Amino acid sequence: GICTDSLGHIFVADSINGRVDMFTSRGEFPIVFGGGGTSRGKLGSSSGVAVSADNEIFVAEWSNQRVQVFNMNGDSLRLFKTVVPGEDGRAMYPTGLDIDKDGRIWVVGKKFFAGRAILMFKPNGSFAGSFGKQEGAQLQYATTDKDGNILVTDISRSRVHVYDHNGQYSFSFDTVRGTSRGKLGVASGVAVSADNEIFVAEWNNQRVQV
Template sequence: MATAAPLSLEEQFKEDLSCSICLDLFDRPKVLPCQHTFCHDCLIDHAARRGIFKCPNCRLRVQLPRNGVAGLPDNYLVTSLCERFEQSPQFEGRKERSLSGDTPNFQHVPECNIPVRFEESRCDRNPITPLAQAQQPEQESITTLQGQYTERGNIVASETGPVKQNQNVLPLQKVTFGGKGQEEGLFNHPVGATVSDDGEIFVADYGNQRIQVFTLQGEYLSQFPTVVSGEETMYPHDVAMDREGNLWVVGCTDSAGFGIKYTRQGTVLTKFNLQYTEWRRRSAVAVDTRRNHVLVTQTLGNKDNLHGQVLVFKSDGTHLRTVGWEQGMKVPCYIHVDGQGDIIVSDWGNNSIYVFNRDGQFLFNFGERGNEAGQLFLPRGVCTDEDGNIFVADSGNRLVKMFDRDGRFLTLVAKTKEPWAVAMAMTGHLVVTDWGKNTVYVFYN
């Protein structure tokens, strides 16, 4: 049975640098979130002006940017390698031979079974050259091309590494709901979120002074006002759920701060006062469900002398202890308690994430101001998955990032206008509120 001859090195290069749609060398290559690359014009034809299309290679659903295919990232490495390949002697020689019609033809001579190269020409007697001798100049050129390919690839990869890193967003599906307004299902700055074990999303709708409830598919279910007492309501800053399924909400009126426990229908069960400070709108809440303790962030001082801390309360509002004062936190913005009971705090003022054990002992912190992969700028919401990976709403960089449980950067999860709060469902769905767009996103694999 005959087998196909292996591709030459030159042919392998050309195949690697060819668009799988048009089968030609890439022209203005664009890279999709799944990292597959195609020609700019091929993607325009393939997408056919649809907002969503499937990758021709892996069938991942891709949402086009507002400005269409032009808004997709350029693949600078592939562009550079295509230019190099087109400038190579082999490519020019192949074009010249193709235009002249003098195409090399390799055959076997029956008498000696040695592969030889026949140069077709107008001469009736074709000179016969042994294959090894005929291949030598082309092999030398291919070796040179391989070296240029590797060298140029290393240079371009080093130069575009940070760019590629920033583009490497997980290819997740997304549900989007909300919009600005006062009607059911709309928001006036969604600032906090939590997800129940049965998959209901509770969103703190700050400007509308209410908690709204949705399914993981974005279907509106219900709402209740964040009542303090009587007719008085407060602006909710954050929401968390305890082990009984009740909701803890922290917020403030125009003159006081509160921590209030509601039923899922909005009935007030417990209420305690919080210190009314200049930074009261940065308070957040989490629940240690193992102990049923309520944790609230607090910032004291002025802009020149900020002191951040975490207050730990019993479920009846009794203050137990204060965490994090000695670590120099400035503006602890959001807080989360993971499955092991560790306390994770985002410090908006220090552009860092602080981690404490369940008893409040400091373990480590990570992050610094910047826009590189492991850096943060004005971090807000934090949560964890079942493996302990930490998700951070890096609001200043307009990203949601994923770190391992030791604070090492893993990947970018999403890009949004102004990510604020994050919450993880038991099913692995990641909920992200966007302050700037007044929307909520649910990301899932």
């Protein structure tokens, strides 16, 4: 996962090394934090990263089944498990996350016991809702736009699903997998510009389509 903050810093979640790398807008490399592990301050398969309006850094940890929050110095502030209520306390394996205009954290992940889903949390880590249980979907990464809509990539069906700010399904970019313009390969990443242009990273086509 990758994201930016209001100052132009670039944050990259390094899942192999279990860390987050922070770069300046000039590409300088001032801070690395995390490191593989399960204790507080360590990161397990850091798969997604997002920065809040308060400059708190939220990191999704696949193998630790949690989200951990850091300050700009790389100090751990708090963490919370991606537990799915009503599922006997079983936790989701998070693959990506983003923060909407109201400060809510939307976490995309895999539940081996019931497919993939999206969970919503408040900034303090308390659970606020879940959605996105589409049959056969493999939801991978999420982003939000300036209106609060949530866009999620579905790598199994080469689609981008769109939900409103309440988590209600709106529509999908429903395409047949392909290489021509307008078709999507493995839709692995998604971002929305200030002009509401949607950028989709296609893993197997080795390109970004707008």
